Amino acid sequence: MKSTIIQRMLFPLICTLLIFSCTKKQEVELNQIQKNIIVGFSQIGAESAWRTCNTQSMRDAASASGIQLLYDNAEQKQENQIKAIRSFIVYQVDVIVFVPIVQDGWDNVLREAKDAGIPVIIIDRKMRVADESLFTAYIGADHVEEGRNAARFLLKKFKDENQNYRILEILGTAGSSVADGRYTGFREIINTDKRFTITTSIDGDFLRSRGKEIAETYLMENTKLPFDILYSHNDGMALGFLDVLENTPILPGKDIVIVSVDAEQAAIDALKEGKINCVVECNPKIGDLVIDMVKQLTEGKSIPRVTYVNENVFTEWDDLSLLPLRGY
Numbered sequence: 001m002k003s004t005i006i007q008r009m010l011f012p013l014i015c016t017l018l019i020f021s022c023t024k025k026q027e028v029e030l031n032q033i034q035k036n037i038i039v040g041f042s043q044i045g046a047e048s049a050w051r052t053c054n055t056q057s058m059r060d061a062a063s064a065s066g067i068q069l070l071y072d073n074a075e076q077k078q079e080n081q082i083k084a085i086r087s088f089i090v091y092q093v094d095v096i097v098f099v100p101i102v103q104d105g106w107d108n109v110l111r112e113a114k115d116a117g118i119p120v121i122i123i124d125r126k127m128r129v130a131d132e133s134l135f136t137a138y139i140g141a142d143h144v145e146e147g148r149n150a151a152r153f154l155l156k157k158f159k160d161e162n163q164n165y166r167i168l169e170i171l172g173t174a175g176s177s178v179a180d181g182r183y184t185g186f187r188e189i190i191n192t193d194k195r196f197t198i199t200t201s202i203d204g205d206f207l208r209s210r211g212k213e214i215a216e217t218y219l220m221e222n223t224k225l226p227f228d229i230l231y232s233h234n235d236g237m238a239l240g241f242l243d244v245l246e247n248t249p250i251l252p253g254k255d256i257v258i259v260s261v262d263a264e265q266a267a268i269d270a271l272k273e274g275k276i277n278c279v280v281e282c283n284p285k286i287g288d289l290v291i292d293m294v295k296q297l298t299e300g301k302s303i304p305r306v307t308y309v310n311e312n313v314f315t316e317w318d319d320l321s322l323l324p325l326r327g328y
């Protein structure tokens with residue numbers, strides 16, 4: 001049947017209307033889906049200002065997207081995280097997001113999530129699983145690079161070729177990928193220079209109170225600090241160490257050079273006062289990125305296996321007068 005001239009003239013208009021109404025409908029459906037997305041989020045606790053900011057960043061990003069976030073605080077216990085993940089499975093959430101407090105021991109619960117068809121995104125910390133298909137993606141920092149950056153600062157700072165330097169390292173939570181990464185990356189660089197020796201490496205569990213205890217122990221045992229450098233795996237422990245030094249004649253930043261990781265406001269302030277020499281940033285504000293990936297997953301799109309966030313290094317040589325407040 002031949003079409004009339006009027007029919008032919010109307011055809012493009014009808015098509016446009018059809019396409020428009022289709023896009024509009026899809027858009028409405030998409031918004032509807034996003035509103036109904038439920039994410040189960042297992043956080044490890046609130047051991048540092050960094051962690052509190054990380055939690056807030058997830059909460060803000062979820063609420064800005066109309067996503068329901070079921071939040072659980074594991075209070076530093078892996079078994080609490082496992083329980084939380086199991087309850088998210090029973091609840092049939094759309095996506096599980098969690099921070100693995102330590103690297104090992106997740107296989108069983110993740111298999112349960114996989115059998116239930118729930119994708120898992122790990123954030124901030126990595127883990128070791130026998131079957132890599134048990135989780136979809138990692139989003140967070142490159143902790144090995146953070147350790148390298150801490151060591152690079154020291155190599156640049158100490159110019160005297162005939163001097164030797166003793167390092168006290170305060171480690172983060174034992175068994176965590178963060179502590180492992182900061183340990184490995186630091187050694188990768190520092191061991192290239194014979195002047196530096198890590199004379200003590202001690203567990204601080206990322207706690208300010210442990211930083212204090214460690215400083216007290218070494219000050220009680222010795223009349224002088226037996227170290228030239230403190231490398232602390234986070235700001236909290238470095239600040240605890242500083243709390244103790246404040247009441248001694250030892251000058252932080254001069255008698256003992258201090259490098260730490262996170263870039264909390266309090267550490268940046270100490271850097272500006274000359275009490276800390278270098279702060280390697282670890283960025284906790286990853287909520288928007290994570291929620292964006294959650295949305296993509298629920299839309300059936302694939303997401304990158306590993307996403308590292310950009311991070312800075314702040315040193316005593318930088319002009320930090322214009323640095324915006326850190327927010328943590």
Ligand code: AHR
Pocket residue numbers: 047048050051124125178206233234235236261262282
């Ligand atoms: O996993 C990131 C680390 O955990 C941060 O460096 C530390 O402050 C936190 O508690």
